[in-house]
Amino acid sequence: xxDTELLRAEGxxxxxxxxxxxxxxGAAPHATADQILTAVRRELPGVSVQGVYDxxxxxxxAGLLRCIEPAGHPARYERRTGDNHHHVVCRECGAxxxxxxxxxxxxxxxxxxxxxxxxDLAEVTYWGLCPGCRTARDATA
Amino acid sequence: xxDTELLRAEGxxxxxxxxxxxxxxGAAPHATADQILTAVRRELPGVSVQGVYDxxxxxxxAGLLRCIEPAGHPARYERRTGDNHHHVVCRECGAxxxxxxxxxxxxxxxxxxxxxxxxDLAEVTYWGLCPGCRTARDATA
DNA sequence: CAGTAAACTTGAATCAATCAAGTTTAGGGC
DNA sequence: GCCCTAAACTTGATTGATTCAAGTTTACTG
Numbered sequence: 001x002x003d004t005e006l007l008r009a010e011g012x013x014x015x016x017x018x019x020x021x022x023x024x025x026g027a028a029p030h031a032t033a034d035q036i037l038t039a040v041r042r043e044l045p046g047v048s049v050q051g052v053y054d055x056x057x058x059x060x061x062a063g064l065l066r067c068i069e070p071a072g073h074p075a076r077y078e079r080r081t082g083d084n085h086h087h088v089v090c091r092e093c094g095a096x097x098x099x100x101x102x103x104x105x106x107x108x109x110x111x112x113x114x115x116x117x118x119x120d121l122a123e124v125t126y127w128g129l130c131p132g133c134r135t136a137r138d139a140t141a
Numbered sequence: 142x143x144d145t146e147l148l149r150a151e152g153x154x155x156x157x158x159x160x161x162x163x164x165x166x167g168a169a170p171h172a173t174a175d176q177i178l179t180a181v182r183r184e185l186p187g188v189s190v191q192g193v194y195d196x197x198x199x200x201x202x203a204g205l206l207r208c209i210e211p212a213g214h215p216a217r218y219e220r221r222t223g224d225n226h227h228h229v230v231c232r233e234c235g236a237x238x239x240x241x242x243x244x245x246x247x248x249x250x251x252x253x254x255x256x257x258x259x260x261d262l263a264e265v266t267y268w269g270l271c272p273g274c275r276t277a278r279d280a281t282a
Numbered sequence: 283c284a285g286t287a288a289a290c291t292t293g294a295a296t297c298a299a300t301c302a303a304g305t306t307t308a309g310g311g312c
Numbered sequence: 313g314c315c316c317t318a319a320a321c322t323t324g325a326t327t328g329a330t331t332c333a334a335g336t337t338t339a340c341t342g
Contacts, residue, residue, distance in 0.1 A: 013288065013339055033329080048291050053330070058289085069212030074329060088258045097256040115238040117229045119269035128260035154308055154319065174298080189322050194299070199320085215298060 010062040017047050021055045025065060025077050030096045032074045070096065070125065086124040092133035099126060151203040158188050162196045166206060166218050171237045173215045211237065211266065227265040233274035240267060 003022045007014045017040065024039035025031060031039070037052045056077060059065040068087055069075045073094040086099045129137065144163045148155045158181065165180035166172060172180070178193045197218060200206040209228055210216045214235040227240045270278065 015289065015339070017290075046291085050292080050331085051290055054289070067212075071208075071210030071212075071216075075212075088255055088260060090258065097258065099255060114229055114240065114267065114269070116272040117231065117238065117267070117269045118275055119229060119267045121268040123266045123268060125264045125266070126255065126258070126260045127262040127264060128255070128258045131257035134259055156308070156320065158321075187322085191300085191323080192321055195320070 006064060010064065012058060012062055016044055017051050018055050018059065020044050020047070021052065021059065022064065022079070026079050029078045030068070030076045032076055034074065036077065068096065070094065086126065088126040088128060090130035090133055091127055092129055092137070095130040095132070097130075099124075147205060151205065153199060153203055157185055158192050159196050159200065161185050161188070162193065162200065163205065163220070167220050170219045171209070171217045173217055175215065177218065209237065211235065227267065229267040229269060231271035231274055232268055233270055233278070236271040236273070238271075240265075 001009070003019050004014050006022070007018060012018070020040040020043050021036060024036050028035065028039065033052060033056060036056070037047070037049060040047050040052060056065065056067070060067045060077070063080055065077050066080045067075055067077055070087070070089045073089070076096060088097050088099050089095070142150070144160050145155050147163070148159060153159070161181040161184050162177060165177050169176065169180065174193060174197060177197070178188070178190060181188050181193060197206065197208070201208045201218070204221055206218050207221045208216055208218055211228070211230045214230070217237060229238050229240050230236070
């Protein structure tokens with residue numbers, strides 16, 4: 001399915017900024033809004049900051065993009081692939097990578113007590129150090 | 142162990158703002174920095190914004206407090222109880238509650254592949270709607 | 283091909299949190 | 313008990329990601 005068809009399937013208008021954002025996120029997964037803005041402007045120089053944020057929200061609401069917001073770092077976006085994977089984040093530099101869900105079935109996704117909350121998503125974030133920052137820390141220690 | 146002893150045990154100085162913050166967080170778990178500031182000022186009117194942030198960071202680093210940062214909402218703090226529990230967050234109003242880790246042992250905490258990251262913490266966040274917001278949504282739907 | 287609501291632009295504002303620089307104070311040493 | 317010094321605090325300004333507000337353009341419906 002082309003990006004145009006994807007947008008149409010969700011009942012969204014097909015515009016140049018939207019196509020450019022989809023392409024940019026596809027080319028650079030886990031990009032920040034700022035990086036996406038830069039990438040989009042390489043093809044469409046006139047696009048505004050607000051425009052990119054609007055597009056990101058619209059596409060996220062439609063389920064075409066997934067938004068990841070690691071504590072203490074700007075939000076990142078990836079194309080929704082439908083699979084249930086999680087993320088590992090570097091405490092030092094904010095580097096982010098995908099982590100497949102451990103051992104087949106999704107554990108931890110049915111909490112014991114939810115205090116009356118209706119849960120629709122369980123999100124797992126692994127915190128640690130990326131290889132680069134670990135090396136740097138060893139060097140100074 | 143008293144709060145004073147807790148601070149001493151971590152090699153931290155015992156000051157009025159620190160004791161007040163510990164007490165405030167104990168009385169109102171999952172409070173935001175702003176709420177903690179307000180609570181602390183009821184007893185110590187002169188305490189500054191920066192002072193509370195400094196204390197929160199110092200106590201968090203020392204392991205006396207735990208900081209929770211739900212995406213799109215200000216950070217919240219709780220007293221470190223040592224147990225491994227997670228959190229459920231309301232998408233609508235940001236309400237937050239504790240969730241015991243499902244079924245005894247900690248699942249999902251050993252990711253399959255970590256791309257060379259050294260992981261030291263696995264964090265699980267459940268997203269959904271709190272009872273209040275669910276009722277409100279049903280009423281308008 | 284015209285009408286309209288959605289999508290965009292510009293420009294200013296918000297909010298949590300942090301930085302910078304100077305002052306106070308807790309607690310070890312005399 | 314009283315200095316001394318680093319840690320802890322205060323005031324005041326600033327950052328940075330994101331959002332609000334108001335007006336203009338543009339993709340799709342009829």
